Amino acid sequence: MKEPLLCVDNLTTRFTTSSGTVLAVDRVSFSISRGEVLGIVGESGSGKSQIFMSIAGLLPPNGQVSGEARFLGRNLIGADESELNRIRGRALAFVFQDPMTALHPFRTIASQLTEMLRLHRGLDHGAARAEALRLLDRVHIPDAKRRLDMYPHELSGGMRQRVMIAMSISCNPRLLIADEPTTALDVTVQLQVLDLLDELRRDEGIAIALITHDMGVVSRLSDRVIVIYAGNIVEEGTTEEVLLSPTHPYTQGLLASMPDLYRPLSALSPIPGYPPDGRQARKGCMFAPRCSRAQNVCRDVFPELTARTGRQRQACHFPISGSQGLAS
Amino acid sequence: MINMSPSEGSEEGLRVRNLSVTYRISRGPFRRPDELRALRDVDLDIAPGRSLGVVGESGSGKSSMARAFLRLQSLSGGKIVWRGHDITQMTEEAFRHMRPDIQMVFQDPLASLNPRMQVADLIAEPLLTHRRDLGKVERRKIVIETMGRVGLRPEFAERYPHQLSGGQAQRVGIARAIVLSPKLLICDEAVSALDVSVQAQVLTLLKQLQEEMGLSLLFISHDLAVVRYVSDDIIVLYLGRLVEYAPRDILFENPRHPYTRALISSVLSSNPRIEREHRSPPIGGDIPSPINPPSGCPFHTRCPIAEAICREKMPELRHWPDGARVACHVANRGLVPPSETTLKGMQ
Numbered sequence: 001m002k003e004p005l006l007c008v009d010n011l012t013t014r015f016t017t018s019s020g021t022v023l024a025v026d027r028v029s030f031s032i033s034r035g036e037v038l039g040i041v042g043e044s045g046s047g048k049s050q051i052f053m054s055i056a057g058l059l060p061p062n063g064q065v066s067g068e069a070r071f072l073g074r075n076l077i078g079a080d081e082s083e084l085n086r087i088r089g090r091a092l093a094f095v096f097q098d099p100m101t102a103l104h105p106f107r108t109i110a111s112q113l114t115e116m117l118r119l120h121r122g123l124d125h126g127a128a129r130a131e132a133l134r135l136l137d138r139v140h141i142p143d144a145k146r147r148l149d150m151y152p153h154e155l156s157g158g159m160r161q162r163v164m165i166a167m168s169i170s171c172n173p174r175l176l177i178a179d180e181p182t183t184a185l186d187v188t189v190q191l192q193v194l195d196l197l198d199e200l201r202r203d204e205g206i207a208i209a210l211i212t213h214d215m216g217v218v219s220r221l222s223d224r225v226i227v228i229y230a231g232n233i234v235e236e237g238t239t240e241e242v243l244l245s246p247t248h249p250y251t252q253g254l255l256a257s258m259p260d261l262y263r264p265l266s267a268l269s270p271i272p273g274y275p276p277d278g279r280q281a282r283k284g285c286m287f288a289p290r291c292s293r294a295q296n297v298c299r300d301v302f303p304e305l306t307a308r309t310g311r312q313r314q315a316c317h318f319p320i321s322g323s324q325g326l327a328s
Numbered sequence: 329m330i331n332m333s334p335s336e337g338s339e340e341g342l343r344v345r346n347l348s349v350t351y352r353i354s355r356g357p358f359r360r361p362d363e364l365r366a367l368r369d370v371d372l373d374i375a376p377g378r379s380l381g382v383v384g385e386s387g388s389g390k391s392s393m394a395r396a397f398l399r400l401q402s403l404s405g406g407k408i409v410w411r412g413h414d415i416t417q418m419t420e421e422a423f424r425h426m427r428p429d430i431q432m433v434f435q436d437p438l439a440s441l442n443p444r445m446q447v448a449d450l451i452a453e454p455l456l457t458h459r460r461d462l463g464k465v466e467r468r469k470i471v472i473e474t475m476g477r478v479g480l481r482p483e484f485a486e487r488y489p490h491q492l493s494g495g496q497a498q499r500v501g502i503a504r505a506i507v508l509s510p511k512l513l514i515c516d517e518a519v520s521a522l523d524v525s526v527q528a529q530v531l532t533l534l535k536q537l538q539e540e541m542g543l544s545l546l547f548i549s550h551d552l553a554v555v556r557y558v559s560d561d562i563i564v565l566y567l568g569r570l571v572e573y574a575p576r577d578i579l580f581e582n583p584r585h586p587y588t589r590a591l592i593s594s595v596l597s598s599n600p601r602i603e604r605e606h607r608s609p610p611i612g613g614d615i616p617s618p619i620n621p622p623s624g625c626p627f628h629t630r631c632p633i634a635e636a637i638c639r640e641k642m643p644e645l646r647h648w649p650d651g652a653r654v655a656c657h658v659a660n661r662g663l664v665p666p667s668e669t670t671l672k673g674m675q
């Protein structure tokens with residue numbers, strides 16, 4: 001069998017802080033195949049971003065990782081900086097929520113794009129400019145020639161995000177890590193950008209790790225989903241499985257707390273309480289204090305991620321069965 | 329409910345006419361400043377106990393509206409009439425008297441709280457300013473009662489803002505806003521910064537408070553699903569113009585303005601089957617710069633059904649029999665006055 005593009009095994013990330021150790025990512029295992037979109041959903045602080053920061057070797061000095069992350073056959077955890085540098089920005093590229101912080105404010109789009117192309121692909125000035133123009137066209141920036149000589153602040157938010165995407169695909173990545181790529185955009189523009197990402201996956205076979213707190217975004221773009229709670233994967237399956245018949249009480253709770261235009265208007269059922277602090281001691285199921293199905297065993301025994309039927313996996317001692325899933 | 333003719337001149341609730349806000353943007357020392365018209369001729373009413381949702385993409389003028397209602401922003405035109413009195417014409421003194429009636433919940437719960445004050449003192453602060461008649465004991469009683477209302481247990485009284493989660497901080501923000509028993513609560517993106525599970529708690533709380541206290545609510549959000557959940561009536565803004573108003577169910581079942589339609593069909597569903605079967609983006613392009621807005625209908629640069637007239641003439645807001653109001657040349661053709669139909673029929 002062909003090895004997946006990215007194969008993460010037992011990844012654990014800790015941060016040492018003055019007020020204790022934060023366990024940000026806890027025994028996480030998953031894989032992403034070529035050309036696949038994997039949605040990574042969870043609330044703020046659940047560990048979504050740190051999973052990929054750990055994989056790409058971008059943790060701050062107070063972070064420590066263990067486990068394995070094999071990308072294109074190489075384990076990136078513990079790889080040396082020069083090897084990581086060769087991979088980052090090329091086979092492995094990022095798109096972040098806020099393009100303004102990733103783009104240099106006082107340099108034109110052309111100068112930022114061509115520098116990257118000369119550095120990473122060794123193009124000369126003329127070729128780099130031609131390629132920059134092609135890339136802006138590729139991400140459907142209208143009137144690309146004129147935009148090349150503009151500064152980031154002269155572009156709309158949606159346009160800046162397209163420029164970021166152009167930069168991130170400039171070296172033919174195999175995996176694009178998109179961390180909340182449309183969260184800062186207006187809804188009409190969000191849909192345009194999601195469709196652009198889908199097109200890149202389809203036409204160029206780029207796999208995408210789509211990090212988001214928004215079930216709607218996942219529902220539109222991902223093939224498969226993992227749900228993160230307090231640093232653990234609590235559920236994994238195809239997008240249809242996870243969103244239409246959630247088996248983990250947290251997944252179901254999230255879906256029931258979200259107002260959805262396509263469901264009849266009815267009362268929301270909020271999940272009581274708040275997500276735990278990363279410093280909290282770990283024993284049993286981290287969701288137990290908020291879970292209506294919790295029993296004694298939940299507070300004592302850590303629920304492993306397992307598949308009971310089919311390929312949908314959940315980390316829960318008392319999963320919800322199909323008929324109890326979301327009714328609407 | 330907005331009910332123009334009978335309630336015109338009514339002393340109840342909020343009545344806003346021709347609300348306009350203009351910012352001057354400096355272009356350097358020797359150049360005339362640009363004018364940015366953030367709101368233009370917006371009319372709206374909120375009756376006691378009703379909630380009005382305000383939607384629109386960023387820059388459509390939502391926050392400018394909220395600030396204008398609190399006199400944090402001066403108008404370039406129009407009036408804001410609260411229970412029969414135009415607050416834009418009031419003296420400072422008169423405004424201070426009615427200020428407890430209108431309260432606001434802000435977007436960023438943490439940034440809006442003084443980091444050096446404990447929760448109980450933060451909630452007591454509006455009482456100290458506006459209810460000097462109260463003694464310490466009574467004040468304390470009201471604070472604890474208000475904390476209960478917003479679901480903060482008494483042990484939170486001594487905490488500082490940095491010891492709260494986002495949802496808890498937003499509850500403190502709501503407690504500060506309702507402690508004076510206001511009649512109108514303005515929420516500007518009040519749940520946008522919260523996580524989904526906590527957002528649902530705060531939305532449920534707001535709705536419950538609205539019912540219990542008979543509050544009028546002006547609920548501003550870029551999130552249509554959230555607005556639908558909270559609002560009785562909804563207005564849609566685009567580049568500072570009111571393009572559509574309608575009671576909630578009418579707006580979602582029968583949106584008439586092309587921008588409202590585009591907004592609604594851009595909202596994603598958590599049901600992947602709906603996402604798979606349906607649609608490419610309903611409209612392309614971005615919102616044009618508000619400094620140099622398009623001529624005629626502000627939406628014509630992105631509108632899929634624009635016609636020649638749309639580039640020249642700003643469409644009027646016209647009333648439909650079901651209560652909706654729409655500013656669109658093409659959509660409003662469906663609104664043929666009965667007399668005209670009869671005349672045509674007779675020819």
Ligand SMILES: Nc1ncnc2c1ncn2[C@@H]1O[C@H](COP(=O)(O)OP(=O)(O)OP(=O)(O)O)[C@@H](O)[C@H]1O
Nearest residue numbers: 015022024043044045046047048049050051060278
């Ligand atoms: N440098 C750091 N030092 C200490 N703790 C950290 C550090 N960086 C992240 N954390 C903690 O790690 C946990 C996971 O953070 P992460 O950024 O992955 O969350 P996330 O799921 O991406 O959230 P969001 O949706 O808000 O972006 C959080 O508890 C966070 O506070």
Ligand SMILES: Nc1ncnc2c1ncn2[C@@H]1O[C@H](COP(=O)(O)OP(=O)(O)O)[C@@H](O)[C@H]1O
Nearest residue numbers: 351364366385386387388389390391392393618
């Ligand atoms: N203090 C200000 N000075 C200049 N322009 C402003 C100011 N506040 C808002 N604007 C502009 O006015 C328009 C409407 O802004 P705002 O009311 O904040 O919209 P929204 O809340 O709908 O995003 C935007 O174009 C914005 O950039």
Ligand code: SF4
Nearest residue numbers: 285288291298316317
């Ligand atoms: S393991 Fe127990 S507490 Fe955890 S989610 Fe399942 S039922 Fe709830």
Ligand code: SF4
Nearest residue numbers: 625628631638656657
């Ligand atoms: S007036 Fe014209 S451009 Fe404006 S929304 Fe209607 S059809 Fe579109």
Ligand SMILES: [Mg+2]
Nearest residue numbers: 048049050179
């Ligand atoms: Mg993150």
Ligand SMILES: [Mg+2]
Nearest residue numbers: 390391392517
């Ligand atoms: Mg705003």
